[in-house]
Amino acid sequence: MDLGIRGRKAIVNGGSAGMGRGAVLALAREGVELFVSARGEDRLLRTCEEISRETGARIHPIVADHSSDAGRETILAACPEPDILVGTCSPPPTTGDYRTISMDDWRVTLDISLLSPVQFMQATIDGMVARRWGRIVNIGTGAAKFPAQIRILSGAPRAALVNYTVAVSKLVARHNVIINNILPGMHHTASIHDRYMAQAARNGTTYEQEVQKFVDEWRIPANRFGDPDDVGAFVAMFCSEYANFTTGQSLVMDGGLTNSTF
Numbered sequence: 129m130d131l132g133i134r135g136r137k138a139i140v141n142g143g144s145a146g147m148g149r150g151a152v153l154a155l156a157r158e159g160v161e162l163f164v165s166a167r168g169e170d171r172l173l174r175t176c177e178e179i180s181r182e183t184g185a186r187i188h189p190i191v192a193d194h195s196s197d198a199g200r201e202t203i204l205a206a207c208p209e210p211d212i213l214v215g216t217c218s219p220p221p222t223t224g225d226y227r228t229i230s231m232d233d234w235r236v237t238l239d240i241s242l243l244s245p246v247q248f249m250q251a252t253i254d255g256m257v258a259r260r261w262g263r264i265v266n267i268g269t270g271a272a273k274f275p276a277q278i279r280i281l282s283g284a285p286r287a288a289l290v291n292y293t294v295a296v297s298k299l300v301a302r303h304n305v306i307i308n309n310i311l312p313g314m315h316h317t318a319s320i321h322d323r324y325m326a327q328a329a330r331n332g333t334t335y336e337q338e339v340q341k342f343v344d345e346w347r348i349p350a351n352r353f354g355d356p357d358d359v360g361a362f363v364a365m366f367c368s369e370y371a372n373f374t375t376g377q378s379l380v381m382d383g384g385l386t387n388s389t390f
């Protein structure tokens with residue numbers, strides 16, 4: 129299936145690993161030119177090189193922190209007029225007792241997972257409107273919709289981001305600027321790998337056993353974690369020509385964990 133976006137330009141913020149990488153891969157397969165940011169240079173260069181070799185796409189690595197003013201300037205200088213904007217970050221730390229979350233933790237997390245995507249949208253939407261074509265996808269978290277104490281720092285800022293994106297999506301849909309969110313549950317990404325490997329080392333178990341423990345405890349109907357490249361494929365779909373009538377949506381991808389009737 130040709131998604132009709134060959135030659136479009138995309139910024140993917142947080143694209144060297146996990147679901148961001150999955151998005152880069154899926155967009156590269158569609159012939160999109162990519163501007164990919166991450167803070168760590170080695171992994172970013174490796175990812176861009178691998179995906180470019182596999183797909184033949186033009187991929188520009190940008191070493192930058194997308195939550196800082198300097199980082200945003202660098203990214204937007206490399207690609208001032210993107211047709212597509214995809215935003216993600218690493219999962220914020222899990223939270224214990226809600227009373228112990230510090231103001232510093234709140235500020236850092238709000239900068240990375242709420243204010244940064246908001247500022248990128250503000251910087252790029254007018255251009256998309258003027259060119260009458262734009263696609264924006266934020267990769268958030270299922271916890272935005274289904275709150276839990278361990279996910280307060282992850283869920284609350286993204287609930288606000290979803291609220292913002294839906295409000296803005298209504299203003300720009302008539303200009304063919306389409307904004308959607310993906311709200312993932314548990315997936316085998318880089319950060320999850322590190323977290324569960326550390327847990328396994330502490331408990332004298334394996335990564336697979338730690339994952340299964342979580343799956344059993346939370347009763348994930350699919351009985352496993354998801355694949356970040358599958359999330360990437362849905363990001364590409366939301367960035368496609370075919371998304372032109374589908375906006376302000378938040379797709380939960382969590383193996384059936386939080387399904388209700390609609």
Ligand SMILES: NC(=O)c1ccc[n+]([C@@H]2O[C@H](COP(=O)([O-])OP(=O)(O)OC[C@H]3O[C@@H](n4cnc5c(N)ncnc54)[C@H](OP(=O)(O)O)[C@@H]3O)[C@@H](O)[C@H]2O)c1
Nearest residue numbers: 142144145146147166167168194218219314315317318319
């Ligand atoms: N994985 C899960 O099971 C899961 C579950 C629920 C929700 N989520 C959500 O899904 C999203 C993606 O998670 P993931 O597990 O795919 O993350 P990941 O494997 O840690 O990958 C995150 C990517 O973003 C980059 N990044 C992080 N902060 C950045 C910053 N400030 N500026 C530029 N790049 C940055 C990382 O590279 P550098 O570190 O080098 O910058 C990396 O490329 C997050 O919003 C997370 O909360 C994940």
